[in-house]
Amino acid sequence: MIAEDSALMFLGAQVDNIDLVFAEVRSDNGELRRLVLLEDKLLKNPEARRQVLAQILDYARVVQQSWASARLPELEDKLRGHAQWVRENEEALRQRCRHADFLLVIAGDGIDEGLARLAPRFARRDDPLSLTELALVSLAMYALDNVVQDAQGRAVPADVLRDVQDEAAQANRGRLPVREEVIEFLYKAREPLDAALLPAHPDLERTAKPRKSLEYGLTLDDDSGVVFKVHFGGYEKDVWSPIQVGLMLGTNDTAGRDAWRRRIEAVLPRLPVGTRVDNGGPRTVNALTTFEWSTGEDLNDMLVSKITETLIQFTSVLIPILRAMRT
Template sequence: MPNYTDILLQQDERSGFIRAQRAPLGAAGGRSEAWLRDLLIENPDILPISEVDSSFAPLVPLCTELHTEAGPIDAAFINPGGRLTFVECKLWRNPEARRKVIAQILDYARAVSKWDYADLQRRVASATGQKKNIPFEASRQIQPDLDEAAFVDATALALQEGRFLLLIAGDGIREGVSGITELITRNAALGFNFGLIEVALYEFGENGLVVQPRVVAKTHTIERNFWLVRQGDRALVQDDEDEASEESPSSNALHEEELWWEPLTKIKFDDPEQESPVYRPRNHVRVQMPLSGIWITAFRAMSYGICGVFLGGNKSVRPQVLDALNQERTQILAELPAGTHEGMDGTAQRPGFSVYAKLNDFESDDECREWLISQLNRFVNAFRPRLKEMSKQ
């Protein structure tokens, strides 16, 4: 990527070149996070959306400080197709600050995914002080023949499915981006896309300021499901991104499930770097591992009367990962709970790792949750260090 030595300015053919000086964001220079937020909402075209996901373009500004149950979103945009983009403007400081800002924008997305169109219209009106259908009216400025009913329906569907583009914009975010996949993919219950945008500023003395936004990282979150497969006396858990759920649960059922799993989303692992589990429909939580595409799942299979924990992953990476882990299988099994056996592929050539218990063996939901927490912690302790090393190779 270019730095200040790469950017030159020549005012005319007779004058020499002026070398740019990098101008970092920060309150000391008068260019705070709020300054960046206002810059982006007033000049949405400078955000390189097409490099992240062109289906969210063109950006139509809605408002700043869009209030949600999780806090205010710095800047909100929509497009004529009803797709929403949320931008959080932050300085990229230490790893803890990075985790917090990523968790923050994900919380915003989860909150907005519970809205309907009327909620969105009301919140935008409140943020702008304009009592009208701003999402539609603003989008119609870009596409004059836009049909209001079709736009409202498309937006409502995007809200329901959590189809958002989440962007973090700031300065100095090129360092330490390798760990964002773990933070993002562990929150894949929504259908969002995510991007990091570095907004680099360059000064030419008294001759002005250059703003250069560029994509640092992006990820497309894929919805995945898991299911239980009976093979004789064995119950094998499979987890895959290619299969669809057999049924669409009601919102009430999903809400009850999410409440059941809520205590597990707040647990702290022995490993201080491990993020807490994230609830995912249906009836499971996922703990993302340091190696992209690999995770640990805790689940309840009500129709089979069992619960359990297993190591899961994408088809594209799990065979190689299992082959590597199985070279240490004896040692790993000694670190895992008693009764851990094969899972995922469930083949003699490539066994996985899973542990199960019968739901009726527990006297209460709390006892069941405590058992799952204990197994998750053991799995994290066994697999996270090994997968972290693999991610460096």
């Protein structure tokens, strides 16, 4: 997936919701070749199906649109893994972002069959001038002391850079309170949403263990993937991101995206106040509204009610349209 004379430079984790960000650089001089954006999903996660493709394409759109115009301090703050390298390669980095010169990687312990069928369609139908490449990676790796083994127990050449067990123990001792509060909030929201949505729509696939998002997914007959979501972005102790609530829809091509956008815009007056409809990428369309928050105290029962009512309104308006298009 990368050139023989390339190396991967770690730039950050959970950057604008992207699980991992790397730079592919020349091994001899560190020259930037492209960015590598990685989203990891366990196969048992409903998001590991078709929705994850729309998700990583949406992340690529964010990188292309916002990173290319971000101020240098913002880039340094996002890409903390090698802030000095970011300063020295600022213009090259912006150029790669503007041109969407990315390798998008979806990784997990297995690849869903539907996703495996959908990915080649993305490759075949993509703009021939596009520099973006997509890879699906399935692997199971285990670290035992200082030995790294694959799923068959064979030793794999690797350097142990971090002791994950120590890191996990440290996190448990001093875990940031916001992470626990976000999870608790999502579980509170899930109860009324399950009661309202699942009996009427039993084919919705719901997030099993919410961590930073609660999603209800639906796959259409044309392989378009629909996600109704309550999504927290990146969060740290003193950094808070808006909560996104609404719809993300991933299609097979730009024509499908544009058709769905027109249908959604036609019912915009019936959607929650403040809903914005935009193209998330070449094949995705979003209809989202946001809720601001600044402290854990804001994640109260009143906000749970507002957000659940908002998502229920999205589903009540849009699911009948989705159903009608399936028949």
